[in-house]
Amino acid sequence: MAHHESPSTPHHGLMAEFDSAQALLDAAHKVAGAGYTRTDAYSPIPIHGLAEALGMKERKVAPFVLMGGIVGMCTGYGLQYWTSVFSYPMNIGGRPFHSWVSFIPVTFELTILFAAFSAGISMIVLNGLPLPYHPVFNAKRFSLASQESFFLAIEATDPKFDAHATATFLASLHPREVVSVDH
Amino acid sequence: MDVSHNNNQQDPLGAVPVIAPGYSYKGINDKLSALVLTHNTPTAWFAFMAVGFSLLMCLLMSLTYVLFKGVGVWGNQIPVAWAFPIINFVWWIGIGHAGTLISAILLLFKQDWRTSINRFAEAMTLFAVACAMIFPIFHTGRPWLAVYWLLPYPNVMGLWPNFRSPLIWDVFAVSTYASVSALFWYIGLIPDLATFRDKAEKPIVKKIYGILAMGWRGSARHWHRYETAYLILAGLSTPLVLSVHTVVSFDFAVSNVPGWHATIFPPYFVAGAVYAGFAMVLTLAIPLRAIYKLHDFITMRHLENMAKVTLVTGLIVVYGYACEIFFGWYSGSLYEREMLRLRIFDGFYPWAYPALLLCNFIVPQLLWIKKFRRNVAVLFVVAMFVNVGMWLERFVIIVTSLSQDFLPGSWAQFSPTRWDFLTFAGTIGLFITLFFLFVRLLPMISIFEVRTLLPEATTKSDGGSH
Numbered sequence: 198m199a200h201h202e203s204p205s206t207p208h209h210g211l212m213a214e215f216d217s218a219q220a221l222l223d224a225a226h227k228v229a230g231a232g233y234t235r236t237d238a239y240s241p242i243p244i245h246g247l248a249e250a251l252g253m254k255e256r257k258v259a260p261f262v263l264m265g266g267i268v269g270m271c272t273g274y275g276l277q278y279w280t281s282v283f284s285y286p287m288n289i290g291g292r293p294f295h296s297w298v299s300f301i302p303v304t305f306e307l308t309i310l311f312a313a314f315s316a317g318i319s320m321i322v323l324n325g326l327p328l329p330y331h332p333v334f335n336a337k338r339f340s341l342a343s344q345e346s347f348f349l350a351i352e353a354t355d356p357k358f359d360a361h362a363t364a365t366f367l368a369s370l371h372p373r374e375v376v377s378v379d380h
Numbered sequence: 381m382d383v384s385h386n387n388n389q390q391d392p393l394g395a396v397p398v399i400a401p402g403y404s405y406k407g408i409n410d411k412l413s414a415l416v417l418t419h420n421t422p423t424a425w426f427a428f429m430a431v432g433f434s435l436l437m438c439l440l441m442s443l444t445y446v447l448f449k450g451v452g453v454w455g456n457q458i459p460v461a462w463a464f465p466i467i468n469f470v471w472w473i474g475i476g477h478a479g480t481l482i483s484a485i486l487l488l489f490k491q492d493w494r495t496s497i498n499r500f501a502e503a504m505t506l507f508a509v510a511c512a513m514i515f516p517i518f519h520t521g522r523p524w525l526a527v528y529w530l531l532p533y534p535n536v537m538g539l540w541p542n543f544r545s546p547l548i549w550d551v552f553a554v555s556t557y558a559s560v561s562a563l564f565w566y567i568g569l570i571p572d573l574a575t576f577r578d579k580a581e582k583p584i585v586k587k588i589y590g591i592l593a594m595g596w597r598g599s600a601r602h603w604h605r606y607e608t609a610y611l612i613l614a615g616l617s618t619p620l621v622l623s624v625h626t627v628v629s630f631d632f633a634v635s636n637v638p639g640w641h642a643t644i645f646p647p648y649f650v651a652g653a654v655y656a657g658f659a660m661v662l663t664l665a666i667p668l669r670a671i672y673k674l675h676d677f678i679t680m681r682h683l684e685n686m687a688k689v690t691l692v693t694g695l696i697v698v699y700g701y702a703c704e705i706f707f708g709w710y711s712g713s714l715y716e717r718e719m720l721r722l723r724i725f726d727g728f729y730p731w732a733y734p735a736l737l738l739c740n741f742i743v744p745q746l747l748w749i750k751k752f753r754r755n756v757a758v759l760f761v762v763a764m765f766v767n768v769g770m771w772l773e774r775f776v777i778i779v780t781s782l783s784q785d786f787l788p789g790s791w792a793q794f795s796p797t798r799w800d801f802l803t804f805a806g807t808i809g810l811f812i813t814l815f816f817l818f819v820r821l822l823p824m825i826s827i828f829e830v831r832t833l834l835p836e837a838t839t840k841s842d843g844g845s846h
Contacts, residue, residue, distance in 0.1 A: 217836055218836065218837055218838075219836075219840065222839045237599050237600060237601065238599070238600040239598045239600070240598050240600065240603070241405065241571075241575070241598060241831060242831045242837050243603040243604075243606065243607050243828075244603070244839055247600040247604075248600040248601050249604075251600055251601070253601050255601075257605075258605050258608045259612065262612050262616075276532060277543040280532060280543070281542075281543055284538070284540060287542055289542060289544050299544040302546075302549035302553065302623070302627055303549055303552045305619075305623060306549075306552040306553050306623065309556060309560065309616050309619065309623075310556040310559060310560060313560045313563060313613055313617070313620075314559075314560075316612045316616070317566075317567050317609060317613065320567070320606055320608070320609035321594065323605055324599075324602045324605055326596065326602075327594035328594070328595035330595075331597055334597070339597075340578035342578075342597060342598045343575045343577070343578045343596070344406070344409045344579065345409060
């Protein structure tokens with residue numbers, strides 16, 4: 198997520214580390230229940246229901262795929278129709294110039310091609326990747342987020358954020374540790 | 381509402397789990413990333429690479445010679461104009477099908493045993509398609525002109541391809557397949573590349589994997605979109621993989637050549653592709669498992685399941701053979717019936733059909749027996765028979781049909797030259813080289829997906845307390 202930090206923000210926020218997927222999911226529910234909104238969780242495996250627990254409602258990948266598929270279908274059929282009927286009509290064994298049955302395979306392939314690339318590219322772009330720098334990597338143990346550990350961050354830009362109260366609240370969720378993350 | 385998500389289902393028959401017990405996240409990470417992030421390359425890797433690289437040099441030499449002299453150095457003639465290049469093309473494309481089948485179709489069917497074999501099967505797909513594409517392109521004779529023969533682009537001559545031809549459908553099917561498979565493979569790699577970035581010790585190695593991982597940090601929102609995209613890609617790849625060999629079979633079935641003009645071709649080709657592909661996955665999995673000691677991840681259950689898929693698809697292929705014979709006879713066409721007689725009994729190649737039946741029909745029946753399905757050596761031998769058998773199948777379809785068709789006056793026996801064999805062996809070299817480079821540089825088993833198989837990856841939502 199592209200969060201716009203004000204330049205005066207002293208640090209990125211506070212991050213709690215948990216030992217298991219279940220602990221992270223439970224903590225995420227509690228953090229959202231306490232009213233925090235600018236939060237994120239980091240895990241080495243996908244955890245079902247975690248993004249929803251943090252209040253994610255966006256469902257944009259699927260509509261992009263549908264659009265990609267439709268554009269691909271129109272491109273495929275349009276290309277064949279235009280070239281075979283207008284630009285370069287060829288009489289092949291007396292078949293009609295607009296031989297729609299023969300145009301189905303290419304139309305199908307281009308539908309899949311465009312839809313698949315829409316899925317891949319929309320996932321990457323919506324995730325804000327590629328991103329060369331992100332403050333969470335400043336946390337000492339964050340390299341474990343891609344391996345075996347589970348992290349929950351409350352960002353300093355959260356309206357409810359208060360360095361002391363938030364740290365106390367995170368500590369009450371029984372994390373392994375709570376660290377402050379530099380920006 | 382209970383939204384528990386259990387990835388750790390055991391075999392309902394209570395047989396063998398998908399990964400051996402006793403692993404933690406850390407154990408999985410360490411074991412699987414140590415295959416790449418290490419100085420110790422197994423000796424066997426060098427041996428395979430030496431063979432692969434030598435054969436790759438044969439490919440460069442033979443393709444150079446083909447370009448220098450023309451395709452006449454191959455045995456292709458009239459009437460057998462397609463010969464080895466198209467046999468090899470269809471063989472390689474067929475092998476390429478198992479990767480997507482394993483990664484997409486088995487994902488949709490929630491077959492969790494796919495997890496430890498999907499990554500290298502997808503890599504196998506990409507490399508097999510790369511090998512396949514060499515043949516039709518060089519078969520055009522002047523590959524530097526192939527761009528305008530194959531792809532529709534606004535050229536100065538104002539020409540466009542003929543979209544009523546299955547050959548142009550094939551261009552679209554194969555290139556879409558190659559592109560989508562590459563995308564699917566890369567998307568699957570991103571979280572593992574991030575693991576490598578974080579585990580690597582050398583700064584340069586860290587940087588390279590870091591660039592490839594694009595800054596992946598495992599955010600919950602990212603995972604959410606990631607899983608959506610991955611599932612959609614699987615859903616799109618499923619009809620795609622079925623369409624590719626269907627379109628390849630149209631190259632044959634849409635023509636009126638006796639022995640090609642049959643409606644059974646699309647399903648029979650798709651089954652053959654899956655059959656050949658699973659045999660190749662077994663051919664690769666068995667040595668990899670031994671070299672890298674992956675017995676905990678590629679368990680007997682994986683090998684046995686693959687053997688079962690091989691057996692079933694093999695039987696569908698044999699059903700295809702029976703249909704071909706029935707169609708030929710039932711057509712009442714003199715040419716179809718004669719073609720069958722010549723193909724099976726006394727044509728130019730009387731050895732080919734019995735050899736095909738031996739490899740594709742008789743030997744794989746061993747897989748009915750559990751003891752053989754669980755015997756690595758037997759499995760490997762059966763898989764090799766299938767690899768050869770599927771090549772023979774394309775030989776029988778292409779060469780016997782073309783060499784003796786309508787007019788006996790134009791019949792001619794095809795015999796391959798040394799350049800045919802060298803080019804074919806060369807693509808095997810390309811395949812081995814690319815595959816072992818992949819094994820050395822990228823995670824051959826999907827690390828993050830294996831993590832999700834652990835019991836502790838299972839979570840239970842507390843039921844919407846907010």
